[in-house]
Amino acid sequence: MQTLIEDSFILSTNLLKKDLRKARDRESTEGTLNIIYDNKPSILDYKVEYSGEETYLDVFFDIEPQRILLSEYELTFGTRTYLTCGCGTRTNALYLKLGFFACRKCQKLNYRSTTINSKSEHGRFLYQQSKRLKLMDMRESIGRIFYKSKYTKRFMRWLKLCDQSGLFKEVKSANDLMIAIDNSK
Ligand SMILES: [Zn+2]
Numbered sequence: 001m002q003t004l005i006e007d008s009f010i011l012s013t014n015l016l017k018k019d020l021r022k023a024r025d026r027e028s029t030e031g032t033l034n035i036i037y038d039n040k041p042s043i044l045d046y047k048v049e050y051s052g053e054e055t056y057l058d059v060f061f062d063i064e065p066q067r068i069l070l071s072e073y074e075l076t077f078g079t080r081t082y083l084t085c086g087c088g089t090r091t092n093a094l095y096l097k098l099g100f101f102a103c104r105k106c107q108k109l110n111y112r113s114t115t116i117n118s119k120s121e122h123g124r125f126l127y128q129q130s131k132r133l134k135l136m137d138m139r140e141s142i143g144r145i146f147y148k149s150k151y152t153k154r155f156m157r158w159l160k161l162c163d164q165s166g167l168f169k170e171v172k173s174a175n176d177l178m179i180a181i182d183n184s185k
Contacts, residue, residue: 029047064144135167138158
């Protein structure tokens with residue numbers, strides 16, 4: 001069930017070197033990557049977008065794009081561009097897991113939590129807490145939850161994880177909301 005960090009696709013600044021150089025010059029650039037996700041070949045499209053002062057990398061993998069902020073740094077030997085995780089960490093690599101990209105630390109939380117001894121009562125508490133915290137973080141990164149009056153695949157996956165982790169309140173309110181929407185049609 002767990003994805004090991006070594007098994008997940010890594011979106012790196014090295015891989016995007018040419019695009020990041022163009023982004024620094026504010027030129028338009030986009031591309032397609034053939035990746036392996038969940039042991040299946042998959043396609044990931046990306047495009048650099050400019051919005052005001054900020055530069056973003058929009059990654060199209062799930063239904064809705066994930067927007068990744070690009071941060072530039074002046075170094076003695078030139079400017080470098082880093083990818084910014086949802087947690088604010090600037091990094092050279094973002095890892096794909098559960099349909100979204102995040103830094104090693106954010107994505108590893110789930111992995112690390114499984115090493116806590118879940119047999120002891122305190123261990124079980126810590127395990128549940130870290131899993132729930134991770135899920136609440138994840139909810140923030142999901143963004144839009146509707147697509148054509150239905151929940152998005154990503155949101156449905158999140159609900160399933162909530163259900164497995166005992167966050168029944170979230171599951172119930174999502175169900176209630178969908179029933180209310182269906183009834184109003
Ligand atoms: Zn992070």
